[in-house]
Every structure is written in structure tokens, then in C-alpha cells.
Amino acid sequence: MRLLLRLSGRLILLAFILTGFAIAFAAALVFTTLPDAREELAIPSLSAPVAISLDEHGIPRIRAETERDAAVALGYLHARDRMFQMEAMRRSAAGRLAEIAGPSALRLDRFSRTLGLLPRAEADLAALDAGTRDMLAAYAEGVNALLLVRGRLAAPEFLVLGEPEPWRPEHSLLWGKVMGLWLSGNWRRELERAALAEALPPAKLDDLWPQDASPGRPDLASLPGAPHLARVLQAIPLFGEDAPLPASASNAWVVAGQRSASGAPILANDPHLGFNAPILWYLARIELPEGQFRAGATAPGVPGIVIGRNQSVAWGFTTTHSDTQDVFVERLAGPDAYLTPDGPRPFTLREEHIAIRGQEEPEILQVRETRHGPVISGLDGLATPEGHVLAVAMANLQPNDTAAAALVALNRATSVAEARAAGALFSSPPQTLLVADSAGRIAQYLLGRTPIRAGGDGSLPARGWDGSGDWTGFVPFDAMAHVEDPETGLIANANSRPAPVDHPVFLGREWYGDWRLRRIRELLAARPLHDAAGFAAMQNDVVSPLAREILPVLRAVPPPPGLAARAHALLADWNGEMRADLPPPLIHHAWLRQFRQMALAAGGAPEGTAAGPEFLARLLLEPGRAEAWCGSEGCTPLLARALERAVADLEAQYGGDLAEWRWGAAHVARFEHPLLRFVPLLGRMTRLEAGTGGDNETLSRGGMRGSGENPFAHQHGAGLRMVSDLSDDEGALAIIATGQSGNPLSDNFASLMERWQSGDVVRLGRRPENETGSIRLTP
Numbered sequence: 001m002r003l004l005l006r007l008s009g010r011l012i013l014l015a016f017i018l019t020g021f022a023i024a025f026a027a028a029l030v031f032t033t034l035p036d037a038r039e040e041l042a043i044p045s046l047s048a049p050v051a052i053s054l055d056e057h058g059i060p061r062i063r064a065e066t067e068r069d070a071a072v073a074l075g076y077l078h079a080r081d082r083m084f085q086m087e088a089m090r091r092s093a094a095g096r097l098a099e100i101a102g103p104s105a106l107r108l109d110r111f112s113r114t115l116g117l118l119p120r121a122e123a124d125l126a127a128l129d130a131g132t133r134d135m136l137a138a139y140a141e142g143v144n145a146l147l148l149v150r151g152r153l154a155a156p157e158f159l160v161l162g163e164p165e166p167w168r169p170e171h172s173l174l175w176g177k178v179m180g181l182w183l184s185g186n187w188r189r190e191l192e193r194a195a196l197a198e199a200l201p202p203a204k205l206d207d208l209w210p211q212d213a214s215p216g217r218p219d220l221a222s223l224p225g226a227p228h229l230a231r232v233l234q235a236i237p238l239f240g241e242d243a244p245l246p247a248s249a250s251n252a253w254v255v256a257g258q259r260s261a262s263g264a265p266i267l268a269n270d271p272h273l274g275f276n277a278p279i280l281w282y283l284a285r286i287e288l289p290e291g292q293f294r295a296g297a298t299a300p301g302v303p304g305i306v307i308g309r310n311q312s313v314a315w316g317f318t319t320t321h322s323d324t325q326d327v328f329v330e331r332l333a334g335p336d337a338y339l340t341p342d343g344p345r346p347f348t349l350r351e352e353h354i355a356i357r358g359q360e361e362p363e364i365l366q367v368r369e370t371r372h373g374p375v376i377s378g379l380d381g382l383a384t385p386e387g388h389v390l391a392v393a394m395a396n397l398q399p400n401d402t403a404a405a406a407l408v409a410l411n412r413a414t415s416v417a418e419a420r421a422a423g424a425l426f427s428s429p430p431q432t433l434l435v436a437d438s439a440g441r442i443a444q445y446l447l448g449r450t451p452i453r454a455g456g457d458g459s460l461p462a463r464g465w466d467g468s469g470d471w472t473g474f475v476p477f478d479a480m481a482h483v484e485d486p487e488t489g490l491i492a493n494a495n496s497r498p499a500p501v502d503h504p505v506f507l508g509r510e511w512y513g514d515w516r517l518r519r520i521r522e523l524l525a526a527r528p529l530h531d532a533a534g535f536a537a538m539q540n541d542v543v544s545p546l547a548r549e550i551l552p553v554l555r556a557v558p559p560p561p562g563l564a565a566r567a568h569a570l571l572a573d574w575n576g577e578m579r580a581d582l583p584p585p586l587i588h589h590a591w592l593r594q595f596r597q598m599a600l601a602a603g604g605a606p607e608g609t610a611a612g613p614e615f616l617a618r619l620l621l622e623p624g625r626a627e628a629w630c631g632s633e634g635c636t637p638l639l640a641r642a643l644e645r646a647v648a649d650l651e652a653q654y655g656g657d658l659a660e661w662r663w664g665a666a667h668v669a670r671f672e673h674p675l676l677r678f679v680p681l682l683g684r685m686t687r688l689e690a691g692t693g694g695d696n697e698t699l700s701r702g703g704m705r706g707s708g709e710n711p712f713a714h715q716h717g718a719g720l721r722m723v724s725d726l727s728d729d730e731g732a733l734a735i736i737a738t739g740q741s742g743n744p745l746s747d748n749f750a751s752l753m754e755r756w757q758s759g760d761v762v763r764l765g766r767r768p769e770n771e772t773g774s775i776r777l778t779p
Contacts, residue, residue, distance in 0.1 A: 033156045034745055035080050037773035043145045044779060045138065046072055052775040055768030058740035058748035060775075063287045067412075068138045070286045071303040073777055075142025075167070078282065082300035082742040083146070084155040085278060086171075087164050088674050089301050093174035094118040095354060100161050101675060102357040113352040114367050114374050115181070115397060121173040124401045132405040136169035139303035143167035145777075155743060157675070175301045176403045180396030180428035184448075186458070186510065187325035187392050192610070194327075194460050199606050204628065207618055208611050209510045249512070250318035251539070251699055251718075252434045253492035253520050254442045256485070261531040262727035265436035268535040269307055269316025270718035272701040277671035277688050278742040278749070279719040281306075283734055285764045294411055295732040295764040297720050300742075304411045307722050309732055312414040312438045314724035318493045320430040322450055323457075323508030324395035326471075328372045328464035332387050338370055339465035345371065372464055373397060391464060393471060395449040396428035403427055406447075416441040416484070423447050424477040432493045438726045444491045446480040446498060450507060457509045475505050492520040494699075513614050515545040515697040523699075532725040532733055539721045540700045540759035542693040546613055547576035547588060553620045554591065557636055560644040566658055567647045578702070580664025580693040587661070589695065589704075589712055590650050592616060595635075595642035602638065603629035613697060664691030667702055669714040669757075671738050686744045690757040692717075700759075721761065732764040 037054070048065040050073045055061075060077050064070035078086060091097045095112035097105035112118075125133065144166050152158040193205060200208075254267040273280055284305070285295040296308015307316050333344035347368040354363040368375040370391040377389040406425035413419040419435040423445040426433070430448035451471040456462050462469025481499030483491055496514035499507060522545075523538050524530070551571065559568035567587045574584035596616060600609050619625050619635065626635045654661050671688040692714050694702035703716040719738075725731030737756045741748040755762070 029159060030156050031745060033153050033159070034743060035150075038775075039773075040776045040778070041076075041145060041149065042778050043072055043076070043141065045141045046777060046779040048779065050777040052077065052777070053768055053771050054773035054775070056770045056772050057283075057751050057762065058746075058773075059283045059285075059762070059764070059768070061285045061287065061766065061768060065289060067288065068134065070288065071135050071138040072142040072145075074284065074286070074298065074303055075139035075144075076146050076777065077142075077284070077775075078298070078300040079143040079146035079154060079167070080150075081740055081746075081748075082278060082282060083143075083164060084157045085276075085742045086143070086167070086301045087155075087157075089178065090171045090174050093121075093178050095352065098354055098356045098363075100357055101678075103359075104678070106354065106356065106363065109354050110363075110365055113354065113365055114376065115394075116350075116367070116369075116374065117174060117177040117181070118170070120397060120399070120401075121170045121177055123399060124173055124404075125170045127400050128402065128405055132408050133169065135303050135408055136172050136404065139172060140167045140169050156745065172302050173401070173404055175299055176401065176428065177396065180401075180403070181394070183319050183429040183431070184324045184394065184396050186323050186508070187327050187394065189510070190327045190459065190461055191390075196606065196609065197460070200604060204603060204605070207625065207629070208605075208609070208615055249495045249516075249701060249703070251492075251494045251516060251520065251701070252316040252318045252432070253490065253524065253535075254314075254316075254434050254436050255524070255530050256436075256442045256489040257440045259489040259524075259528070259530060260725075260727070261529040262725055262731075264438060264725065264727035265314070265440060265442050266530060266532055266535055266723065266725045267309075267314040267316055267434060267436045267442075268539060268721075268723045269318075269434065270539050270701070270721040271307065271317065272703060272717050273719055274716045275669060275671045275714075275719060275737065277673050277686060277738050277744075278740075279671065279736050279738045281720040281736045282740060283736060283762075283764060285732070285766070287766060291729075293729065293766070296722055296724075296734060297736070302407070304407050306407070307720065308734075309724040309726070310411065310413070311729060312726075313410075313416070313419055313435060314437075314726055315410060315413075315419060315433060315435045316722065318432045318434075318495055320432045320446055320448065320498055321495055321508065321512065322430045322446075322448070323510075324428075324430050324449060324451060326372075326393045326451070326453075326458050326469065327376075327461040328370070328391045328393060328469065329461050330370050330372070330375070330389050330391050331465040332389065338389070340371060341465070341467040347375070370464065372470075390461065393451075395430070395451060395474070398427070398449060401427045415439065416443050419443070420445060420482075432498050434491060434493065436724075436726060441485055442489075442491055443485065444483040444493065444498070446482060446507075450475040450480070450505065453506075457506070459509045479505055481505060490524055492517055492524065494520060512612075513546065513617065513697070515613075516699055516701075519543060519545050519699055532723045532731060535723045536721065536733055536761050537759070538699060539718065539723075542578040542695075542698045542700050544576045544578050544695055544697045546617060546697040547578070547585075547695075549617065550592075550620055551576060551588075554588070554639070557639045557643065560640055563651060563656065563658070564644045564647040567650075568643060570658060578663060578667075578693050578695045578698050580662065580667065580691050582663055583658055583661035585663035585693075585695070586650065586654075586666055586712070587647070589663075590646035591639075591643050593711060594646040594649075595639055598638050598642050599629045599635065602631060662691070663693065666710060666712040667692055667695070667704070667714050668710070669702075669717065669737070671753075673744070688738055688750050688753055690753060692757065721756075723761070730763060730765040733761040734764055735761045 051063045053061045062073045095109040098109045152163040250271040252269040281297040294305045294310045296305045330338045333339045337344040337346045350367050352365040372391045372393040375389045375391045402425045409422035416437045426447035433445045436442045452473045454470045456469045481503045494516035497511040559565040578585045630638045669690045669692045673686045676682040694700035701717040702714045723733040739748040739751040
């Protein structure tokens with residue numbers, strides 16, 4: 001017995017020792033995924049050595065003899081710091097996420113495979129000019145040089161997932177395909193509107209979505225019933241669950257030399273996209289011979305600067321929100337064909353095999369395409385309504401996408417005229433490009449393919465069988481509503497309508513409110529001259545013009561007694577500033593959220609109906625709107641009940657002391673790993689959070705989901721802020737949320753987070769102030 005006890009004790013001790021060794025070995029292996037601060041590597045395709053210096057945040061300065069060598073170096077750096085981010089992007093676009101994430105990723109995989117993003121990228125690559133293909137190949141050479149020496153040590157995720165596959169040039173085009181998909185038109189809104197058409201009259205439907213008086217007319221199809229439309233919507237990826245990007249927004253403005261303290265144009269841009277850890281953007285500066293350089297924000301997976309400047313030109317983008325996607329109701333002509341104006345036509349068919357982690361057999365997806373585009377009915381595996389299917393036409397899915405060539409040309413541009421020529425090549429997504437050059441010129445160009453419709457305004461699914469809603473072509477670039485060198489010396493855009501209402505080109509029926517644009521103009525008008533530091537401060541402005549408009553209505557509501565009355569009193573002297581350290585923004589948003597839900601229910605909208613700030617503004621500020629939604633007594637009684645309910649919810653969450661309530665406690669920006677967020681312990685370990693100010697209508701964009709456990713969580717906003725002053729080659733100021741590295745163990749995983757939260761910036765000068773690393777790449 002004693003012998004057995006001693007033997008058991010020794011076995012247990014040995015097990016503990018072996019477990020300790022295993023844990024230590026695993027930890028050591030994970031730490032080996034961190035790159036060295038000093039590296040040297042031979043890449044045979046280089047024409048000359050490339051020197052790279054890294055500052056204390058991991059931001060590289062690349063010195064290369066040729067543009068091609070710089071592309072190789074950027075590919076190497078992206079793979080070194082963000083390889084798993086690149087892997088997740090290409091898998092998402094190619095419909096291969098379920099291979100590593102299991103069944104939870106099937107909705108996104110089915111969608112990407114149905115749209116055929118990868119085969120379309122492959123076809124686009126073959127059609128590009130030789131110079132652009134060579135730049136994409138050079139970038140891939142740099143990525144693969146890193147993978148050759150690091151393999152599955154390129155990122156900690158690959159220790160579990162296995163060695164990443166080589167990067168191919170068409171994989172870089174997938175980034176544009178994803179952006180084109182999620183930054184384009186309103187095809188999902190067409191389905192939502194059609195699903196609500198059975199429950200709400202046309203006048204109320206128009207209240208839910210903003211619109212203007214642009215030319216165009218409704219042209220209704222024979223729509224499938226609401227249950228089928230609801231199933232289609234459920235089968236489409238949704239931001240916050242599995243889609244990579246939310247409904248997007250951005251700010252951009254530029255002043256000419258006469259409005260600039262430096263005497264040269266200054267351009268500011270902050271794109272608003274979804275938050276992840278790491279953030280989408282990666283900062284870099286590239287030095288080339290004869291004083292040429294590029295500085296700004298790159299996107300891992302893509303060669304070149306996406307937003308930034310070179311020695312002569314600065315540029316930035318906002319999403320135009322023009323309507324470049326339409327849903328068509330196709331009438332079947334037998335099991336394998338559909339009707340067209342010329343008679344029956346067979347579907348284009350292909351079969352997709354989706355591998356699923358943890359399952360031996362792949363899922364087989366039968367994809368059909370019509371002359372308009374892929375069939376989206378049946379994504380959920382359920383039968384479609386007898387006799388009809390739904391297909392989607394997207395400008396971003398059209399062949400011969402030249403966006404990659406456009407970006408290469410924009411990086412090379414030395415004048416506004418050359419930037420305009422580059423802009424004409426941007427086929428997708430629809431964007432508004434703001435540019436300035438060192439000669440003093442400024443301009444705004446509307447980019448992307450804008451469809452010309454035979455009929456209809458794109459607000460509802462159209463008949464596909466008779467050609468009444470067909471696209472007959474795309475608007476010529478020169479016919480768009482561009483702006484060059486205005487007398488005011490300033491141009492601004494913030495996603496509201498970018499063209500005059502009477503302009504002959506029809507861009508779309510619905511537009512977002514112009515509150516951010518008005519705030520930009522207000523701040524620009526407040527000073528005769530502007531500088532880069534002032535522009536960076538504007539990007540962090542948290543005043544809401546919408547709140548200022550609505551506040552008089554809210555203050556006039558007789559409050560219920562008790563805590564609700566004290567909360568109401570806090571709004572008396574509040575100026576609409578959405579500061580993180582104040583209670584009024586929290587009260588304001590909780591109140592309006594409850595009121596919106598109650599007004600929609602009272603007005604007969606189905607549960608779950610979405611309505612934006614434009615609906616609230618219309619309801620509270622325009623005479624005659626209240627009765628339809630709030631009843632014959634108007635909205636005041638409903639507002640009073642909504643305030644009481646909102647304050648009760650806030651009290652349950654934050655306590656009864658109003659002085660302790662804080663907007664920043666609810667409006668928390670959360671940055672999570674795209675896959676590890678689903679793993680309880682690792683998700684918490686890799687999560688980054690920051691209490692923030694702002695909201696949807698402030699320049700410092702604080703986009704909120706509006707539902708769930710915390711409806712006020714800050715889900716998307718300015719993950720990048722960039723200001724370029726063309727008077728100075730060192731005049732490139734930028735900041736990204738999180739940090740340069742995608743490795744959670746790296747010192748640079750979150751090294752820029754605090755500066756981003758506080759509104760600070762870093763200067764992308766020629767040389768880092770504090771060099772902490774260097775890389776030498778040789779032929």
C-alpha cells in the first residue's frame with residue numbers, strides 16, 4: 001500500500017512537471033511569433049536594398065530605390081505585423097471562414113460564395129494593365145518572403161490554424177471587393193422596405209428613410225410576401241454578428257491656400273468603419289528618390305497608401321451613399337431558366353463546396369446567376385416562392401474593376417488634374433474623393449460606377465422579366481457633379497447628398513441628414529485661417545447639431561415627478577455637447593431611444609423596425625408629422641412616458657445618483673479580435689475598450705448599434721484620423737485606434753489607443769523621433 005501511495009505521488013508529481021513543461025513550451029512558442037526588432041532578409045526580386053526604420057509605435061519609414069521595391073517592402077511589413085488580419089480578410093471574401101471558425105461562419109461564407117467575389121477578383125486581375133499587375137505581384141512577393149521564413153510563426157493564430165497559404169495578387173483585389181460590397185448602395189434597404197410595405201402605407205414608409213426631391217420615380221414589381229423577404233434578410237450577413245463592415249460614414253474637408261495659415265491647402269479625412277483589434281488601418285511612410293514620398297494609412301492586403309499624401313498631392317475619401325445596387329424579381333421559366341424580354345434564358349450555374357471546421361463533409365451550395373446578377377433567394381436553404389426568385393445587381397460585381405489601377409495612379413499623382421484622371425479609374429465602390437495639390441488647387445470628385453436605370457428609382461425590387469428596371473449603362477465620369485477650385489476656398493463632405501438637388505445625374509432616392517456637414521461648415525466659418533492642428537481638433541469635436549435642434553422640444557415636455565424630473569432638469573443648460581464625462585448625453589440618448597420605439601409601435605410599424613435620426617427629426621421638428629405616429633394628442637404625452645421609462649432603465653444600471661451618470665460609461669468603444677472574441681478567456685484578454693464622447697451626428701463619430709445588451713456601445717467610428725498640410729513635406733498628422741501590430745503580445749498591439757482616445761496625433765515625418773527597430777531587405 002505504501003509502495004502504491006509513493007508511486008501514485010510520484011506519478012502525480014511527474015504529471016504536474018510535464019504539464020508545467022507543456023505550458024512553458026506553449027508560452028515560449030507563442031512568444032516566438034513576435035518579430036525581432038532588428039531583421040535582415042534577402043528577397044531576390046528586389047532591385048536594390050531597402051532600409052526600414054521603426055519608431056516607438058512600430059510605424060515604418062521605408063526607403064526604397066523604386067516604387068516596386070517599396071511595394072515588396074510594404075507586403076513584407078504587412079505580413080510581419082498583420083498577417084492574420086490579412087488571412088481573415090481573404091477568407092471572408094473568398095467564403096472560407098467556416099474552414100477555421102466552424103458552422104458559425106456559414107452565413108457569411110454562403111453569401112460570399114454566392115456573390116463570387118474570388119472568381120471575380122481573378123477575372124479582374126487578368127484584365128488589369130501590366131503595370132498594376134506587377135505592383136500587385138511585387139506586394140505578394142513581399143508577403144510570401146515573410147511567410148517563407150516565419151511560416152506558422154507569422155502570427156499566434158497560425159499555431160492553431162496551421163501555416164497560411166501563399167499570398168496571390170488577386171487576394172489584394174479581394175479587399176476592394178469587400179469594401180465595394182459594404183460601402184455601396186441600398187439593396188438590403190430595398191428588401192427591408194419591401195418587407196414593410198405590407199404593414200405600413202407609403203407615407204409612413206417615406207418617414208422611415210430620408211429622401212430628397214431628386215428626379216426618379218417608383219416602379220413597383222410584384223413583390224414576394226413579407227415572410228419570404230424576412231427569410232432572405234435573415235440569411236444576409238449583418239454587421240455586429242458576422243458582416244465585416246457597418247453602414248459607413250466619413251468626414252473630409254479641405255481648404256485652399258487663401259483659407260490656410262500656411263498658405264498651402266490642408267486636407268482632413270477620418271473614415272468611419274467598424275472597430276476590430278487590430279484596427280483596419282496601418283500607418284507608413286515611403287521615401288523614394290528625388291524627394292518623392294508617400295505617407296498615410298495603408299490597408300493590410302493592399303499595396304500603396306489608401307488615405308494620405310505624397311510630395312505634391314493629398315487625398316481622402318468619404319462614402320457617397322449613391323444607389324449602385326438593385327434587387328430584381330425574376331420570373332421562372334421552368335426549373336433551370338428565367339424570363340427575359342427576349343424570352344427564357346438558362347441560369348448560369350456553379351457549385352460551391354464549403355469546408356466546415358469539425359465536419360468531415362463540406363456543404364454544397366448551388367449558385368445561380370441571372371443577367372442581373374447572383375440569385376440571393378434560398379441562401380437559408382429554404383424554398384423560394386413558387387414562380388419567382390430574387391437576384392441582385394451590384395455595380396461592384398461588374399467585370400473589369402479598375403480600382404487597383406486607380407489607387408496606383410492616385411499614389412503617383414502630382415497635381416489635381418492627375419488625381420482627377422486617377423479618379424476616373426475608380427470603378428467601385430462609390431466614393432467622394434477630396435484632393436488638394438501643392439500648387440494650391442482643391443477639388444471633389446464623385447467616383448465609381450453609377451447605374452442608369454431604364455425606369456424606377458431603385459427604392460424597391462424591380463421586375464426582372466420585362467426590362468422595365470434594367471440598367472442601361474453607367475454615368476460617364478465627366479457627367480458627375482464634381483467640384484473644382486470653388487471661390488469659397490473650401491470643400492466639405494460628410495455623407496449627406498454630395499450634389500445639387502437639380503443636378504441631372506440621378507444618384508439615389510435617400511440621403512442621410514447633413515448635421516455633420518453643417519458642423520464642419522460652422523467650424524470652418526468661425527476662423528479666417530486654419531492650420532493642421534486646428535483640423536485635428538475639429539476631428540474630435542463632439543457637439544451634436546441634431547441634439548441642439550431637438551432640445552427645445554424635449555425641454556418643453558412636462559416631466560413626470562421624481563428622478564425623471566431631476567434628469568429633465570439636467571438638460572436645461574446642456575448645449576448638445578456629447579462629452580464622455582457628462583450625464584446629459586446619456587439621458588438624451590436613452591430618452592430618444594425609448595421614444596423612437598414607442599412611436600414606431602404606436603404608428604403600427606412591426607417590431608424590430610429600424611428608424612434613424614432623420615425619422616426623429618422629422619417627427620419632432622416638422623409640423624403635421626406627429627399625429628400619424630403619436631396619435632391625435634401629438635407626441636408630448638408619448639415623450640413624457642418615454643422619459644420616465646428611460647430614466648428607470650438608467651437608474652437600474654447606473655444607480656440613483658444622477659451626478660454619477662456618465663455618457664462615457666455607456667458609450668464605450670470596444671475593439672475585439674474577429675475570431676478570439678468568441679473564446680471566453682482569450683476574448684477578454686485581447687479586448688480593448690475606451691469610454692468615448694460623440695454620437696452618430698457629431699464630427700467625432702460614435703456610431704451605435706441601438707439594440708442589444710448595451711444599445712449605446714460605440715461600434716464604429718474614426719479608426720483613422722489624418723490631416724495633411726501641403727506646405728511642409730513633414731506635414732502629415734495621423735492616428736489610428738489600437739496599434740500597428742495585430743499580435744496581442746506585442747507592445748504595439750494597443751500602443752496608440754490612449755492617444756486615439758484623447759484626440760492626439762503622431763507626425764509621419766521622414767525619420768522617427770525614437771527609432772526602436774530596423775529592417776534591411778536585400779536583393
